[in-house]
Amino acid sequence: MKSLDAKLAEVKANPKSRAFIIADAKDADMAFGARSPGPRNYLARRGSRPAKFSPEVWSRDEFGYRNLPEFLDIIREVTHQGLVDIMLMSAYVNEQLAIKEGLFKNSHVTPAARANDTTDVWAVRHGCYTREPSQPFRSASIDHIQCGEIECERDGSGEFPGANLGLYSITFVNELEQDREALLWYKEFREEAERKGFRHFLEVFDPNVSSGIAPEKLGEFINDNILRTLAGVPESGRPIFLKIVYHGPKAMEELAQYDPNLVVGILGGSAGTTYDAFKLIHDAQKYGARVALYGRKINNAEHQLAFIEMLRLITDGKVSPEEAVRAYHGVLQGKGIKPHRALEKDLELTDQAMSYDGSATKRSTVEVRNNPLAGGESGKRKTENGNDQSLLTSAHTKDWPKRANGSPDFDKMTAEQRVAYHDWRLKRTFG
Numbered sequence: 001m002k003s004l005d006a007k008l009a010e011v012k013a014n015p016k017s018r019a020f021i022i023a024d025a026k027d028a029d030m031a032f033g034a035r036s037p038g039p040r041n042y043l044a045r046r047g048s049r050p051a052k053f054s055p056e057v058w059s060r061d062e063f064g065y066r067n068l069p070e071f072l073d074i075i076r077e078v079t080h081q082g083l084v085d086i087m088l089m090s091a092y093v094n095e096q097l098a099i100k101e102g103l104f105k106n107s108h109v110t111p112a113a114r115a116n117d118t119t120d121v122w123a124v125r126h127g128c129y130t131r132e133p134s135q136p137f138r139s140a141s142i143d144h145i146q147c148g149e150i151e152c153e154r155d156g157s158g159e160f161p162g163a164n165l166g167l168y169s170i171t172f173v174n175e176l177e178q179d180r181e182a183l184l185w186y187k188e189f190r191e192e193a194e195r196k197g198f199r200h201f202l203e204v205f206d207p208n209v210s211s212g213i214a215p216e217k218l219g220e221f222i223n224d225n226i227l228r229t230l231a232g233v234p235e236s237g238r239p240i241f242l243k244i245v246y247h248g249p250k251a252m253e254e255l256a257q258y259d260p261n262l263v264v265g266i267l268g269g270s271a272g273t274t275y276d277a278f279k280l281i282h283d284a285q286k287y288g289a290r291v292a293l294y295g296r297k298i299n300n301a302e303h304q305l306a307f308i309e310m311l312r313l314i315t316d317g318k319v320s321p322e323e324a325v326r327a328y329h330g331v332l333q334g335k336g337i338k339p340h341r342a343l344e345k346d347l348e349l350t351d352q353a354m355s356y357d358g359s360a361t362k363r364s365t366v367e368v369r370n371n372p373l374a375g376g377e378s379g380k381r382k383t384e385n386g387n388d389q390s391l392l393t394s395a396h397t398k399d400w401p402k403r404a405n406g407s408p409d410f411d412k413m414t415a416e417q418r419v420a421y422h423d424w425r426l427k428r429t430f431g
Contacts, residue, residue: 004110112166
């Protein structure tokens with residue numbers, strides 16, 4: 001059984017379960033074009049066909065973006081790591097990896113594909129599409145996602161060489177004709193999916209244009225639209241979970257507690273700081289989310305595998321977001337990877353808007369409570385990249401509490417000891 005199905009069953013059977021679904025959203029080629037694979041910084045293993053850029057064309061600060069073969073290598077690495085439950089891809093990448101290569105046959109990771117690409121995700125360079133009210137559109141067909149052909153041969157088994165799970169996206173803009181048209185397209189897709197035995201999860205974006213709704217009221221607008229939309233849909237046609245912007249504790253609890261059969265998940269939005277990503281998944285889980293789909297937050301990370309492991313440690317309740325940031329920086333230092341930001345800056349919480357095109361800017365900065373780096377404490381030597389050397393070197397002492405069998409005793413660890421333990425373990429894991 002795939003871990004997705006096991007966790008969905010567990011969450012519905014036991015509301016107190018910590019089971020949490022993490023998806024890596026590697027479907028950016030449906031939106032960004034050449035920038036989709038991300039900047040060419042860290043690739044854990046050398047790509048089979050690495051991109052080569054001419055020095056007379058590209059400056060030292062540019063390096064260009066990864067190419068598609070490098071992108072596929074990263075997807076393979078994340079899948080083999082086995083810490084995510086879903087790998088979301090475009091229909092084309094799904095064909096290459098799931099159908100032709102069979103990457104997911106012996107993996108607990110569930111392949112999925114973006115089933116539609118509304119115009120508010122057309123985030124091409126120099127384009128203006130994302131600034132116009134979202135229009136419904138579908139490039140991929142269900143049959144192409146399931147079997148890579150215009151029409152699948154169906155034997156009734158429900159087994160397909162490709163993905164049998166898709167993301168369907170709606171953007172409500174608070175305009176009658178626009179929203180009605182979007183719902184008609186969703187109705188058509190939903191009915192086709194039910195006939196073809198194709199599962200989906202529903203992504204609901206905030207309005208991508210001015211909607212006349214105050215920002216603090218958007219959570220209520222989105223919640224009501226979701227519940228109103230699904231009230232006319234029986235279980236056979238419903239999404240297996242939701243993907244929405246996290247609008248804070250109140251909005252999340254309202255939606256998550258409305259119907260025990262409705263599994264709520266969050267989207268990651270723009271990259272932001274490492275603490276943004278870790279704090280978001282922690283808080284969303286605390287108030288009822290059971291799924292997180294991170295795209296740019298993972299793809300733009302300095303070390304994607306270590307970043308994903310930190311997400312899993314947080315949702316498993318083993319480390320706090322603050323501890324995870326420090327441990328993550330320890331991994332980067334151990335591998336000689338320069339972080340995007342010094343640790344002190346990466347422990348800042350920034351207010352990131354969730355527009356798909358990434359045009360939102362940082363509006364405010366919040367100091368991490370009890371941040372030991374704030375104010376420049378004396379007696380702690382900083383590395384060149386801003387890391388707290390005392391935290392990093394303590395990882396090698398291995399003096400954290402242990403059980404009788406020698407395994408770490410997390411219940412008796414201090415915050416610093418947990419950071420030290422996971423820093424040591426991750427450095428050992430990732431070389």
